Ligand code: ATP
């Protein structure tokens with residue numbers, strides 16, 4: 001597998017650097033603080049921060065906070081947290097709103113240079129000016145476009161001073177709306193500033209009633225921050241021309257050259273199928289929803305839909321906080337992005353692709369433990385007290401992962417219910433009456449002699465005897481010593497929806513709720529793990545590795561990869577399945 005840095009030293013990102021091979025590379029990761037980051041953002045973080053790191057440059061974390069109606073404090077904290085968890089340290093944490101004064105000044109400068117005008121047209125009028133509904137008609141200017149510069153300055157100040165309500169006036173760039181040859185809608189006199197109704201901003205308070213648009217802000221703030229390579233996703237390809245146009249107008253960039261000022265280049269988004277990434281949709285999953293349905297007789301039926309997940313970090317989601325909580329290592333996430341590679345094409349993957357990449361990483365990095373999800377007690381009747389044994393077992397039989405643990409076996413062990421059959425069968429190789437099975441790491445096998453059941457017909461206990469070492473068992477199973485077992489809750493995960501394309505479900509009237517997979521989370525409340533888990537937990541808390549990625553993870557033999565959930569306590573350990581051991585056979 002490729003090392004994460006190789007995406008920068010070859011291919012598309014190498015060529016991007018060669019287009020502007022400066023010594024001091026500066027990039028930025030510019031999330032809008034209006035939601036939690038998802039797996040797609042991980043690619044952007046890997047590209048933006050990784051590119052700067054590879055070239056010994058600097059990358060800022062820039063909160064693109066120009067939309068006061070949608071932003072919340074909790075998102076700011078979570079975004080920085082995820083960037084750090086992925087192992088990056090922003091050179092600076094900046095806010096687009098830090099530049100509001102400067103942006104306003106530049107807006108007046110743009111008007112003065114005849115590059116913008118205050119317009120009072122409605123949405124419909126603007127659409128008509130842009131060639132009508134299909135954009136194919138003739139494009140034309142409104143009267144405001146020709147108004148004197150001084151008048152636009154006065155009107156812009158009036159906007160600033162609160163003399164217009166939202167929608168009554170906006171500052172519009174004077175691009176190429178009337179140029180019949182200009183086919184790019186990004187050049188059809190885009191808005192630069194608008195009056196905002198809910199104007200309270202979390203950082204600048206009530207100082208501003210007008211806020212700059214993305215198209216006006218992004219390129220200017222890039223230039224002000226000294227960004228050299230402004231890397232963004234391909235939906236901004238068409239905006240590159242307006243990005244350059246505005247910077248050239250303001251003398252922040254030289255026409256037709258990337259020598260001075262920032263250079264925008266666009267890479268393909270990462271899209272993950274089988275899951276929901278849209279914020280509004282995840283919100284429905286997190287909070288549930290109430291939908292109203294008009295019945296045939298005209299009455300209205302309200303349907304309350306319960307939340308489908310516990311929160312934004314529920315391990316069944318693909319937000320970054322969820323992936324982290326599920327136990328996916330930060331390093332594995334970065335390797336995954338590198339494996340997929342970066343070009344200007346969209347990368348579409350299905351969850352199994354991610355899982356197989358994670359599995360490869362865990363295989364080489366986490367210790368083994370024995371865990372039994374659904375235990376039945378087996379009493380080994382001919383194991384005398386003095387036969388009790390303690391074995392030293394390496395964390396990894398292949399020796400890739402250093403270390404070893406002590407494993408004890410007494411005369412009672414737990415095995416998994418699925419490893420026992422009441423009736424034997426010649427094709428069956430695990431424990432059954434009169435059939436022997438091997439126990440991992442134990443020098444003898446066991447043969448079942450009898451078993452007992454409760455009133456519901458469930459096997460409650462099995463009696464067994466040792467099998468001479470000369471008889472080699474056909475199969476080995478995991479087990480946990482009864483007296484030293486650590487009792488835990490284990491949560492196994494499957495996809496949240498039955499369909500493979502949940503984005504096509506009905507998200508308007510709650511139809512998605514009918515497609516929820518009832519087995520998306522399977523909880524084993526009485527699972528047991530060998531006592532070594534306590535050592536792993538202790539070691540982990542003694543040597544916080546300095547990274548914020550210090551979760552206890554292990555491979556439970558024959559079961560799955562797990563991590564210790566962040567909300568576990570000493571006497572109540574909860575495990576989250578990270579991924580299965582092999583690609584799933586189904587749901
Ligand atoms: P969403 O609507 O999915 O939250 P967004 O574009 O509104 O996406 P921003 O907060 O603006 O999210 O994104 C910050 C950065 O992350 C941007 O540079 C954006 O291009 C990038 N980004 C967002 N989604 C993806 C994705 N799926 N793949 C790669 N990069 C992405």
Ligand code: MG
Nearest residue numbers: 030031032064
């Ligand atoms: Mg955005």
Ligand code: MG
Nearest residue numbers: 031032034035
């Ligand atoms: Mg966003």
